[in-house]
Amino acid sequence: MSFFQDLFSIFKKRELIFLESHQESEDVYSFLFEKEKDLTWKAGQYGLFSITHKTIKNATKPFSLASAPTENIVKITTRISDDPSDFKKAMLELNQGMKVKMSGPVGSFYLQDDSPSLLIAGGIGITPFRSILKQIEAEGNGDEKQRKLLYLDGKKSYIYKDELDEIAKNTSISVTYLDSRDDLHQEMDKFNALYKNNGKYFIAGPKSMVDSISSHLQNNHISKRNIKKDAFFGY
Numbered sequence: 001m002s003f004f005q006d007l008f009s010i011f012k013k014r015e016l017i018f019l020e021s022h023q024e025s026e027d028v029y030s031f032l033f034e035k036e037k038d039l040t041w042k043a044g045q046y047g048l049f050s051i052t053h054k055t056i057k058n059a060t061k062p063f064s065l066a067s068a069p070t071e072n073i074v075k076i077t078t079r080i081s082d083d084p085s086d087f088k089k090a091m092l093e094l095n096q097g098m099k100v101k102m103s104g105p106v107g108s109f110y111l112q113d114d115s116p117s118l119l120i121a122g123g124i125g126i127t128p129f130r131s132i133l134k135q136i137e138a139e140g141n142g143d144e145k146q147r148k149l150l151y152l153d154g155k156k157s158y159i160y161k162d163e164l165d166e167i168a169k170n171t172s173i174s175v176t177y178l179d180s181r182d183d184l185h186q187e188m189d190k191f192n193a194l195y196k197n198n199g200k201y202f203i204a205g206p207k208s209m210v211d212s213i214s215s216h217l218q219n220n221h222i223s224k225r226n227i228k229k230d231a232f233f234g235y
């Protein structure tokens, strides 16, 4: 999506009706909203979500749209600690029928062609990849394409695991769960040895992790233009 389309999208604010939330793991929650018919996005993009039912500082934050447009629902998933920010406290207070605002979708974190692609998620950074994988599964076009998801979580708390395993069964996408940086590097190096700069590399997760994985790729001669990053700050 072009810069101008992003700019147009960002000014288009819409209200989303809250449906329900559920816990994905001890400290990870998903929030579901109604999807209006004219709302769509490219799997992997994000929205800017604003709290409107109370006045708080920093009332707007970006969240990846974790659902695929074909699911006909807007889903975001986030980690909420014991000592949450005002934004996340407000998210937990949402009741069915209440509204948040969303502008977007924005961003260029989506598959643009059929190049071999390595998708690398660190912890909560799995959210845009859930959308991407769900969309590939729905379109039934996963065959023959070299697409691999590496999912790193030091605590082995892999959210969406059942769904991802199901997608891996139904498509040619492979999913590898990892809990150490060394193993992640090994898997990245294998992909890199096969595809080098013919591959595309997508990284999402906490900013420090995204930066260090990106440096590893660049140290291994992967050009910046083949690396796409979604760096989540606040983690």
Ligand SMILES: Cc1cc2nc3c(=O)[nH]c(=O)nc-3n(C[C@H](O)[C@H](O)[C@H](O)COP(=O)(O)OP(=O)(O)OC[C@H]3O[C@@H](n4cnc5c(N)ncnc54)[C@H](O)[C@@H]3O)c2cc1C
Residues within 6 Å of the ligand: 046, 058, 061, 062, 063, 064, 065, 076, 077, 078, 079, 081, 083, 084, 085, 086, 087, 088, 107, 124, 127, 128, 230, 231, 232, 233, 234, 235
């Ligand atoms: C493109 C993009 C996509 C993203 N997608 C996602 C996503 O899918 N899921 C996701 O979870 N995040 C995502 N993020 C990050 C997200 O926007 C938030 O920055 C992140 O969730 C942290 O939010 P927070 O409210 O906890 O952060 P902050 O306000 O930065 O707080 C960080 C920590 O500080 C402490 N803190 C802050 N304020 C208070 C307070 N008032 N009282 C007590 N403690 C406080 C809390 O411990 C809190 O956990 C994305 C970011 C980008 C740029």
